[in-house]
Amino acid sequence: MLAKIKSAREGLRKSEQKVADAVIEDPDACVQSSIQAVAQRAQVSEPTVIRFCRALDCVGFQQFKLRLAQDLASRDAFFYQDVTATDSSRDLASKLLDGAIASLVQIRNDLNHEALEHAIELYEQSERIELYGSGGSAVVAEDAQLKFFRLGKPAIAYSDPHIQHAAAALLDRNALVIAISHSGRSRDILRTVDIAREMSAKVIAVTATKSPLAERSDVCLTVDIHEDSDIFSPVKSRLGQMVVLDILAVGVAVRGGEHMLQQLARARRAIDFKFV
Amino acid sequence: MLAKIKSAREGLRKSEQKVADAVIEDPDACVQSSIQAVAQRAQVSEPTVIRFCRALDCVGFQQFKLRLAQDLASRDAFFYQDVTATDSSRDLASKLLDGAIASLVQIRNDLNHEALEHAIELYEQSERIELYGSGGSAVVAEDAQLKFFRLGKPAIAYSDPHIQHAAAALLDRNALVIAISHSGRSRDILRTVDIAREMSAKVIAVTATKSPLAERSDVCLTVDIHEDSDIFSPVKSRLGQMVVLDILAVGVAVRGGEHMLQQLARARRAIDFKFV
DNA sequence: TACGGCCGGGTAGCAAAATTACATAATCAT
DNA sequence: ATGATTATGTAATTTTGCTACCCGGCCGTA
Known part of the structure; x- marks a missing residue:
């Protein structure tokens, strides 16, 4: 979905591009926002957001959000990153879990x-x-x-x-x-x-x-x-x-x-x- | 999320359990339905569905749907399979590791x-x-x-x-x-x-x-x-x-x-x- | 340059969905 | 049995997503 947005971006109208940019910039925020919030973030009107969704072959904003959410869920591979002192507990949890997951994936690949x-x-x-x-x-x-x-x-x-x-x-x-x-x-x-x-x-x-x-x-x-x-x-x-x-x-x-x-x-x- | 529903089920009220059952039976349908449709499918009222969502640490039905959708999306990445007696040791290892990985991924998504x-x-x-x-x-x-x-x-x-x-x-x-x-x-x-x-x-x-x-x-x-x-x-x-x-x-x-x-x-x- | 048509984009209103507040039914302990 | 407490549904309210409509700018033709 994110990739789709990126490739579709050029073919969109000016204000729809604004929506595309807003979504690309912070997709996680978008899946949690209402259409109103997204419109505001992109500095366009709500119907424009809907037209944007339609341009991406979704019947409406809801479906778009759902597809995007699913995309985000399966998006990130599990990169290992070091924990730093400034991490929020949220970052910390993700990093440690990603590390653990990556380890198991490695065992899966290496097991004799x-x-x-x-x-x-x-x-x-x-x-x-x-x-x-x-x-x-x-x-x-x-x-x-x-x-x-x-x-x-x-x-x-x-x-x-x-x-x-x-x-x-x-x-x-x-x-x-x-x-x-x-x-x-x-x-x-x-x-x-x-x-x-x-x-x-x-x-x-x-x-x-x-x-x-x-x-x-x-x-x-x-x-x-x-x-x-x-x-x-x-x-x-x-x-x-x-x-x-x-x-x-x-x-x-x-x-x-x-x-x-x-x-x-x-x-x-x-x-x-x-x-x- | 699905696992969360399963483990929470026993601790829920009677009509909330009906919702849980309905969701477990066809999670894919649920992420596309409105709260009305879900309530109807589970034979309960709409507020009950909301209360069910709240019991699962979601602020509302929308968030619940989103989380469930993400869960379903990442489910197939490392999908869980039962081991069978005819598995080679190679199959066995992959299945068990996939299961373990899937569990950690799930915790990553659900952690409060x-x-x-x-x-x-x-x-x-x-x-x-x-x-x-x-x-x-x-x-x-x-x-x-x-x-x-x-x-x-x-x-x-x-x-x-x-x-x-x-x-x-x-x-x-x-x-x-x-x-x-x-x-x-x-x-x-x-x-x-x-x-x-x-x-x-x-x-x-x-x-x-x-x-x-x-x-x-x-x-x-x-x-x-x-x-x-x-x-x-x-x-x-x-x-x-x-x-x-x-x-x-x-x-x-x-x-x-x-x-x-x-x-x-x-x-x-x-x-x-x-x-x- | 003037005018009509058209495309992009916004406003306003409506319908449906989600949520809250409240009332009633069920359950439990006394 | 009865009052208290919990569980669940009904009805009202709010929010959200969407549609219909309108305005303004751009382009081509006269």
């Missing part, structure tokens, strides 16, 4: 499907799952534990590095470790994984490409998110890790067939009584 | 900026923060705790409902509760919030529009995600909640000025030695 398949196989071959993550990644590990323990095999998440070391020392060849780390460079998690591998456990890493953790793992589900200026710990990569682990869990569930899906549904219904 | 501003103010006026969430939301609460405790005021997350009750009973007027729940209908969290309010604590809810939890809170940061077929607990709304809380935390940080930002940077550097 062979690695995913391989990870599903590792799950199927294992008898129990241990999830290791510290700091922000501990949250992801816990979230994943909630998913995996429903799939039928024992799954447990540890966030304390000491306990991770100790737990890893008790693993065997039938254990599967899922190690989560944004950077893949935390000494603690690297040490833990080394111990787990000494005990012949299998390791799936959820981390950055080419990181020390990735190199030490049997399969790496890569989550490469650029976090140049996150004020806190890397939120976006946490989202990405959660989604990737969700994909893994759902992948396992789907492979498990109808039986497993029904079991999962039962697990969900079991907590229904908790709600009003 | 006044509520966000208000929430930031509540934070500034409080002396300590308690975060309550159970099940999947416990993970979100913990994630948020990691962010909030860096902002200078004590912040703690509890996931056990018993402990939540006890903790809430010890609050005072200077405490701020952040209550997280996908449905906003969990008895445990409702009870906890009731206790907290009795002790004159302020409450920010991160939950669905018009849910009992939303009604009991001072400010509600709405996260309306339709989770019709998530195999596990609602992952998408968890992502949404995390992002919304991130926005809140960053909003607080930005308000805190240069000083607070530097302090946060210092907190990040403090753990640098942990990495290779």
